[in-house]
Amino acid sequence: MVMAVEPQLSFGELSQIVQTIAVIGGGGIILVKMGRMMGMFEQIGTQQAEEISEIKGELKDLGKLLTTVAVQKNEINNLRDQVVMMQRQMDDMRHGEGFVLPISPKPTGV
DSSP states (O other), rough: OOOOOOOEEEEEEEEHHHHHHHHHHHHHHHHHHHHHHHHHHHHHHHHHHHHHHHHHHHHHHHHHHHHHHHHHHHHHHHHHHHHHHHHHHHHHTTTTTTTTOOOOOOOOOO
């Protein structure tokens, strides 16, 4: 005599199976979403690295420009000082002072 075993599930067992499937499915969905987010983070990181590299290049160019401007400012200051000195010398010459000697004939036969 062969007895047939009929599978019977109680409501509690069925509820546990559904909960287990839901947890596993939810975990799978979370893993898929996290994978997508990681891909997005990697892409954002790559873009930021490129932008940082561009900014570094621009900062180097800006440093060169600032150096050039500083040198030009120094040269302008030097030229201004020379102009002021020449103006003083011209004023001294107008007043008959300084290194200007009168033009006179050289003594002959002394």
